[in-house]
Structures are given as structure tokens and as C-alpha cells.
Amino acid sequence: MTLGAAASTPLVNPDDVWSYHKGTSAAQAGWTTAAAADLDATWLEGPGGIGYADSTGETANCQTLLPDMRNRYTTLYLRRQFTVTDAVSAEAHLYLRMDWDDGYIAWLDGIYLTSANVTGAPAEPSNSATASANHESSLGNSSPQAPVVNDLGPASDWLLPGTHTLAVMGLNQSSSSSDFIQIPSLYLEVPPPPVTNVWTVADSPVVVTADLTVADREVLVIEPGVTVELGAGVDLTVANGGCLLAEGAADAPIRFTRSGPSGYWGNLTVNGGAHSPETRISHAHFEFNANSTGTPCIQVSAGTVFLDHLTFDNPGAPYIHVDGASFVISHCDFPAATASFEPVHGTDGVRSDGHGIFTRNFFGKARGYSDVVDFTGGKRPGPIVHFIENVLIGGDDDGFDIDGTDAWVEGNLFLHFHRNGSTPDSASGVSGGDYGGRTSEMTLVGNLFYDCDQAAAAKQGNFYTMINNTVVHQTHEGGIDPEGAVIIMADEGTSQGAGCYLEGNVIYDVEQLTRNVTTALVTFTDNLMPFAWDGPGGGNSTADPMFVYVPGMEETYFADWEEAQVVRAWFSLQSGSPGIGTGPNGVDQGFVISRGVSISGEPDDRTASTEAVLTVGFNRAGSGIATAGWPSGSGYTDYRWRLDGGDWSVETPIAAPITLTDLAPGPHYVEVSGKLDSGLYQDDPLFGEAAVVTRSRTWTVLGPPVLKAVRLGGGNPIQIRFTAQADTGYVLEFTDSLSAADWKPLQAVAPIPSAHEVEITDDLGEAGGARFYRVAF
CATH class of the missing domain: 2.160.20 (Pectate Lyase C-like)
Incomplete structure (x- = not known):
């Protein structure tokens, strides 16, 4: 991978394929640095996270489960190699994110990084060691703990171009513990600059009499309810590397206006570049900005912005320009223009490391x-x-x-x-x-x-x-x-x-x-x-x-x-x-x-079948839809799915159906998130309130009815009883020999709208011997 001054550049992801060794024995010597080819046969592979629990919810973020760990071993060795192709930015820090239960110790290229609940760290524990205290993972049943992010300092101190090994040893508190979770990830990020100035409500109105720049590595925070008054022609600029956080509230908006009874201030410009920090402006009102059809109220030049719930009171000038930027513009109200200009304009596309989203805005x-x-x-x-x-x-x-x-x-x-x-x-x-x-x-x-x-x-x-x-x-x-x-x-x-x-x-x-x-x-x-x-x-x-x-x-x-x-x-x-x-x-x-992919093929509301095949749509190709424009077709190219709120699947091509088998009796549903042909998933948080997951209709798999046979007095009549489900028809069948498997219908039961008890009598006459019964749907 190519690394720069990055915001969240992943090096090792939780769902990457990891090598792991079960702690039934100690791992081979040098396991924290050994080449992948030198690992012995005791090492297995599987996608992370890794662990087990007595509740499925706790392992929702685990893709490799260890059902054999409980009462057998207390430690797990895991490692993942990655390659750095270029020198890392001097500004980037290295971060290790851990979600765990109960303890861990981590190394990078054999050098100790950090640990939790490990006695004797930084020394490597024995394979029979246990964690020194209990710690619940983020999805734990009792007292769940959020993942912890460890700032390991400047990445350049750790990473040179080449192959590196992240190694983690997980420890359980006891062999009988009900759960064990290890979900590590390693990434680069440029840490946010420190807040260098705060404009508070107590300072309001804040009067700006000369051009003001939020410089590189500076952060300006404007609190909800603050009024900012700018002098005639005064501009507010956020430099590349700087950050403005002006996040008001619905009942306490931030107001950008002029200083004095007349005239116009200039505009707000957000400059930036690859991975520049995000300027966030929400619940803010702009008025008396430069009254020129050539000067937008907000100019974003390669910057990163989140602009939400903004209102504008000067309909004689453009509202927002986003040029080569990364942006979300949502819930903004752009009034009808009183002159000829494009209310919102963008050139140079979406920045290569960013996103471009307009959602739920109102344009006059x-x-x-x-x-x-x-x-x-x-x-x-x-x-x-x-x-x-x-x-x-x-x-x-x-x-x-x-x-x-x-x-x-x-x-x-x-x-x-x-x-x-x-x-x-x-x-x-x-x-x-x-x-x-x-x-x-x-x-x-x-x-x-x-x-x-x-x-x-x-x-x-x-x-x-x-x-x-x-x-x-x-x-x-x-x-x-x-x-x-x-x-x-x-x-x-x-x-x-x-x-x-x-x-x-x-x-x-x-x-x-x-x-x-x-x-x-x-x-x-x-x-x-x-x-x-x-x-x-x-x-x-x-x-x-x-x-x-x-x-x-x-x-x-x-x-x-x-x-x-x-x-x-x-x-x-x-x-x-x-x-x-x-x-x-x-x-x-x-x-x-409904927004998002569609699901078809759900079974009837009530069904005896334990199987289902669902189709996810839509995707179109052919008919002139060029692969040069839509490399994977137009519409949705892939999807992820889960059954009954369980674990999400891996990314699946849209042409592949969802095949369900061995469904247990009871209600079932499927949730799906489709991948747009733009590359984003329909439930990406970037879409805000428009981020959705598609849910199928719920259907119920009927369990087999329980038969009760009662011999009545006199002769050989047998009365068969069972509970029939609503809207479900049955046929009671019999055979006198299981070896022959010659089942014959005895009586049909028609479906009715409600559940009901069924009683069927089979008069065997004077014949003796055995008879077998079953109910077919």
C-alpha cells in the first residue's frame, strides 16, 4: 500500500485472514517475527475477529469461532503480516485498536507495543497463563467495554518500507470462562490538531474586523448560539490542515452576519488536500455575505467538509462551491435566487480520497x-x-x-x-x-x-x-x-x-x-x-x-x-x-x-419448508449499458446479508442468491445492505438519515406437529390428535410396516384461518399388529 499523511489508513483489519495457534501448547520460538512460510503445522488460518461466547450476539464481530477453547486452553496466539511500500508521513501516528475479553499482549516485529491484564508484561506469558482480571468486549453480556485505541506515537518510528508482523497473544481469565474475544486492528492516522481557540456564548457576539485564517494544525471551535459578526469585506479562511468546528443546535444555531448596520462581509473558504481534517458546520445561518454572483458564501477548495442544516439569507450570491473536495451537504435550505447564478457548483470532481454527497436538501x-x-x-x-x-x-x-x-x-x-x-x-x-x-x-x-x-x-x-x-x-x-x-x-x-x-x-x-x-x-x-x-x-x-x-x-x-x-x-x-x-x-x-436493494423469493408467511432462496436486486447490464461506464453493471453490484439479526456475511456478488437451509421452526427474516455502483453501501453512515438496511418480510417455519395416539375402548379404534397451525393443510398418513415405507393417506385436514386441535379416528377392526402414523404438510 502507498501511505501518506493519512486519516485512518488501514494496515491490519479485523476481518483480514489471520494466522492463529491454539494455546494447547506454546507457539514455536520466534513466532512474533517468523516469516509466514516458516510457521509450523500447528498454525491455522481464518478471518478475524476470533473467539467464542455463550451468546451469539457477543461474537457478532467474530468470523472465526473457537468452540473447543472452553475448558481446554486459556491462550491464543495470532498474527498478521502486512507490507509498507513507501515511507510513512512524518505526521502520521500508529494506532492499535483492541476489542477484547479478557487480556492481551501485542508486539510489532517482535517489539512490545502494549498489553492489558497480563502479569509480567512485557515478557511473553506461558501458554497456560490466564488474564489477571476480567474485561468484557464491546458486545459482552455484562458491563460491555468500548474498544480501546492505543496511540503508539509517530508511525515513522515503527515502520520502514517492507514487510511487518503484528502479533497478539490473547488470554482468558479462566479455562471455564463463558467468553473469549480478540479483535485487533492497526492503522495510521494523522492525529487531530489541538483546539487553539474557542468562541463561547459568553463571548457572543464575536466581532471579526480583519481577515482571519485558521492556520495549519489549528482548530477553531464555535459553540452553539454564538453570533459571529464580520466587518465589511472580511473573509474567514480555513487553511489546509486547519479545522473549523461550528456545530450549532436546532434551538441554538450559529449566526454568521455583518458587523454594523450595513454592508457585506466576504465569504468562508475551506482549503485542503488529501486527508485534510474535516471542517464541520451545522445548524448555522449565513447572512450579508458578499453580494456578488461570482463569490459563493462558502467556498471549499480541495477541503473536507460536513455542511448540515445550513440556511442562507442572501439570495443574490451563490451558496456553496465544492471544487475537488470531499463533502457531505445535507438538510440545507437554499432559497430561490434573485439573480442568475448556480446556487451550488462543483468542479474537479470528488477528491480522490473522499466522498461527494448531497442528501435531503431543499433547493429554491x-x-x-x-x-x-x-x-x-x-x-x-x-x-x-x-x-x-x-x-x-x-x-x-x-x-x-x-x-x-x-x-x-x-x-x-x-x-x-x-x-x-x-x-x-x-x-x-x-x-x-x-x-x-x-x-x-x-x-x-x-x-x-x-x-x-x-x-x-x-x-x-x-x-x-x-x-x-x-x-x-x-x-x-x-x-x-x-x-x-x-x-x-x-x-x-x-x-x-x-x-x-x-x-x-x-x-x-x-x-x-x-x-x-x-x-x-x-x-x-x-x-x-x-x-x-x-x-x-x-x-x-x-x-x-x-x-x-x-x-x-x-x-x-x-x-x-x-x-x-x-x-x-x-x-x-x-x-x-x-x-x-x-x-x-x-x-x-x-x-x-423503499431505498436500497430489494429482496424477493421469501416463502409464504407460514411454511413447512426449512429452506429458502432469496434474490437481491437490482443490477442491469447490456442494452447499451457500457462496461466502461459501469464496470460491474448499473444499480447494485454486491451485497452483505444476515439472518435474524446475526452476523453479517462477507461481500457477495449481486448475481448470487441468498440460499438458506436447515431453518429452525419459528419466525425468520433477512437483512441486506447493497453496494451501489458508486462503491458505497446503502447503509453507509455518510448518508445520514438516508442510510438504511433492507429487511425482508418475516415468515414462520412450522415445526412438525406432535402426534398423540389414544386407544379407545372396544375393538381397535385409535384416535390421533395434534395441533394444526393456522392456514396450514395436513394429510395424516399410515403404514403397517416401516421397512416397506408404504405410506397411505388416511385423512386430509383442510387449512382454516386459526390454529385448532385435530382428532382423527382410525378403526383397525379386529386386526392386530403395529401401525405407524405421520403427518404430511
Whole structure:
């Protein structure tokens, strides 16, 4: 690996494959430094963490279990080798993170690092040693303890280029202990700089009369409720390596404003570079910043930022620029512009070590030849930009304009986009062309497009996949464009887009499906739409989608993000709609779907089967979906899953089903997290409230009924009794010889809605001998 001034650069991960030796005997001499090839046959291999417990919850972070350890041995030797290819940064520290039960001692290349509950450390304990005290792991049943991070000092003191060995010896408190856990990890991180200044509520208002810079290795903290007053033209700058923490609260926001009754201050700039510390600004209000269409209120130049719950009170200047940055922008309210500028703009893509996420923001209308968000740069397999569950209330140009850039666009509401003013080309909810010879390949899933000239514009070699979107009232009325369509593949004077693949969409009240198509490959597959389609694809229907409610135009000019969410109820499908359950992998058609992968194939609510095969979706390839743009297909490429809240699986390709066998009687469910074609998982904490795990329907595996046979008086009648489960049918069968295995039906029991007792009488007459019974489902 290549190492730099890193924030959390992993060297050894808990789930790496480790070598381990059970403490039934001492490990070979020199085991903390020996080459892997020199380990003797007593060494085993398995993924970490390693341990055992009498409760499955405690071992949720363990992938190698030791069921033979209890009452047999008290120690475990484990080691993992790693290679450093370049000199480490002088600023980086080496950290050992330990989650353990009950003790451990660790070495790096045979040199003692640290220990806990080990008598005689730093000397190596014997293989029969025990921990000197009890310590519960983070998932322990009693008094769980959080993992401990050990700062081992400058990494350059420990690591030169070459191969290194992390060795850990774990100790249990006794051989009869109910648990033993070892989960180590080793990583590099640049430690945060010390807090050098705090602006408190007692200091408020804080008046800044000259340009102020938070320098490299400095941290400025602004407490909730503080008002910051900046003089005319005064800028606040965070230098590369510096950090601003201005985290207000909903009831105590931080206010950035001017000093004095008139004028404008400058702006806030966050500079940075690879692995620069994260500046966090939340629950903050900005007003009277530079009143210039060329100066954004917040400029992020290669920096790292978390911008959350921000409001802006100067609609005459851009709000945020993120250029070559790593960012999360969430829950922000961007008011309608009063001049022609792009409210949010980004160039140079997402920083190579970072992430780019816009989630749950509210964007007011943009004016003139200006997109609401114009973002350029970022191609798979590198980090790409995400737009998730935002609301865009309108514009005279495009909503998201994404040129030469790959993107994941999910769950957004695009309302009222019409070409107007000085806009020279089409207006669409999502648009893109080429840039610098690069094209845009975008995945659009679960979005609503309402009252737009076009839902999407894919021109100049671009290709989009549009899965499970809803397009309603597509019209050019309200603008100056002479026509409109669901998708447009070229503007006047531009080259064709490569194409567009549309599946599972609901298209209603539109002028036409496509516009300006000559060579582009456009595929409509399994959509509900008002027009027949004789091009590539098939399975489309012109049936009425049966929305719950179709609003009038005047009902769709929303004031905030929360108010706009009513459209999800309006455009849900009524019972009996042809779109219910007919979308990809059995979800509904249209945009009213749950975020994340879908699961299909669950058994009936009650079943006798102890097996199940579940399909996880969706992923699409072919039909013009180029592997150059989507190396592993469009949609979800992989997933992790778990059964009944147990341990998570390893990463699994999306094409592989979940196969369950030997399910115990009782209720069962499966949870899945899908990996987006951007490389992030759907439950990544970066997505905030939009981070979700998909859960299957719960089904119940029925256990075999318990038969009770009672001989009645007189003759040989036998009465068979058992409890029948609700909605389950049975057949009582018999045989007079198990060796023959010749089972015959005696009586069928029809299913009824509730559990009930069943009594069946078999009159054997005067015949003697044995008879055997069983119940079949």
C-alpha cells in the first residue's frame, strides 16, 4: 500500500485472514517475527475477529469461532503480516485498536507495543497463563467495554518500507470462562490538531474586523448560539490542515452576519488536500455575505467538509462551491435566487480520497441560464457524486447538470423545470454532456419528475439508466421551448447521447417519450406509459397506473423539504394498479419504493419448508449499458446479508442468491445492505438519515406437529390428535410396516384461518399388529 499523511489508513483489519495457534501448547520460538512460510503445522488460518461466547450476539464481530477453547486452553496466539511500500508521513501516528475479553499482549516485529491484564508484561506469558482480571468486549453480556485505541506515537518510528508482523497473544481469565474475544486492528492516522481557540456564548457576539485564517494544525471551535459578526469585506479562511468546528443546535444555531448596520462581509473558504481534517458546520445561518454572483458564501477548495442544516439569507450570491473536495451537504435550505447564478457548483470532481454527497436538501428556484447544481468531475471506479432525496422546486435551466461525470441520483423530487430567460438549450431535471473528452454515465433510481420540459437530457455520448422513476405532467408549457419529452438525446448543435435504458418507470400525462433521437440506443422495458413503443425493449403497458391522487399544479409549489414529501403519498399506487409488484425484482413500478436493494423469493408467511432462496436486486447490464461506464453493471453490484439479526456475511456478488437451509421452526427474516455502483453501501453512515438496511418480510417455519395416539375402548379404534397451525393443510398418513415405507393417506385436514386441535379416528377392526402414523404438510 502507498501511505501518506493519512486519516485512518488501514494496515491490519479485523476481518483480514489471520494466522492463529491454539494455546494447547506454546507457539514455536520466534513466532512474533517468523516469516509466514516458516510457521509450523500447528498454525491455522481464518478471518478475524476470533473467539467464542455463550451468546451469539457477543461474537457478532467474530468470523472465526473457537468452540473447543472452553475448558481446554486459556491462550491464543495470532498474527498478521502486512507490507509498507513507501515511507510513512512524518505526521502520521500508529494506532492499535483492541476489542477484547479478557487480556492481551501485542508486539510489532517482535517489539512490545502494549498489553492489558497480563502479569509480567512485557515478557511473553506461558501458554497456560490466564488474564489477571476480567474485561468484557464491546458486545459482552455484562458491563460491555468500548474498544480501546492505543496511540503508539509517530508511525515513522515503527515502520520502514517492507514487510511487518503484528502479533497478539490473547488470554482468558479462566479455562471455564463463558467468553473469549480478540479483535485487533492497526492503522495510521494523522492525529487531530489541538483546539487553539474557542468562541463561547459568553463571548457572543464575536466581532471579526480583519481577515482571519485558521492556520495549519489549528482548530477553531464555535459553540452553539454564538453570533459571529464580520466587518465589511472580511473573509474567514480555513487553511489546509486547519479545522473549523461550528456545530450549532436546532434551538441554538450559529449566526454568521455583518458587523454594523450595513454592508457585506466576504465569504468562508475551506482549503485542503488529501486527508485534510474535516471542517464541520451545522445548524448555522449565513447572512450579508458578499453580494456578488461570482463569490459563493462558502467556498471549499480541495477541503473536507460536513455542511448540515445550513440556511442562507442572501439570495443574490451563490451558496456553496465544492471544487475537488470531499463533502457531505445535507438538510440545507437554499432559497430561490434573485439573480442568475448556480446556487451550488462543483468542479474537479470528488477528491480522490473522499466522498461527494448531497442528501435531503431543499433547493429554491434558479434563475436564467443557470442550473440548480452544476457539478463536473468524477468517474467510476473512483469516487463519484451522489444526489439522494433532495427537493428541487424549479429553474429556467437544468436541475442537476452533470457533464463528463458519473453520478448516483436517487429519490429526488424535480418540479417545474422549464427553459426560460436567456437559456439557449433544453431544460431538464437531470442533464449532462461531455467534458474534456469524458462522458457521463448516471444511475437514476426512485426519482419524481413533475411539470418539466424533460425528465432527463443525455447528450454528447452520455448514457443513463432510469429505473423506478415517475414522470408526471411532462410539458413544455410554462417555458419557451417549442416541445418537450420524457428524455432528450441531443440539443441543437450537439452530438447524440449514447442512449438511455428505462425500466420499471411510471410515465403519465406526457407529450412524447423521446426527442431528438437519431443514433442513440433508447430502451423501454416493463414501464407503465401512455404510448406504445416499437423500439428496443418490451413488456411495456399503456394501462392507467392508478395513482392515489394527481395534484393540480398549484398544489406543488412547496415551501420546504418536509412539505414536499406529501407527493410520495399522492403518487403511490392504489390497490389493483397494474404497477404493484411488477417492477424490477418484484417491487412496485414508479418512484414510491423503499431505498436500497430489494429482496424477493421469501416463502409464504407460514411454511413447512426449512429452506429458502432469496434474490437481491437490482443490477442491469447490456442494452447499451457500457462496461466502461459501469464496470460491474448499473444499480447494485454486491451485497452483505444476515439472518435474524446475526452476523453479517462477507461481500457477495449481486448475481448470487441468498440460499438458506436447515431453518429452525419459528419466525425468520433477512437483512441486506447493497453496494451501489458508486462503491458505497446503502447503509453507509455518510448518508445520514438516508442510510438504511433492507429487511425482508418475516415468515414462520412450522415445526412438525406432535402426534398423540389414544386407544379407545372396544375393538381397535385409535384416535390421533395434534395441533394444526393456522392456514396450514395436513394429510395424516399410515403404514403397517416401516421397512416397506408404504405410506397411505388416511385423512386430509383442510387449512382454516386459526390454529385448532385435530382428532382423527382410525378403526383397525379386529386386526392386530403395529401401525405407524405421520403427518404430511
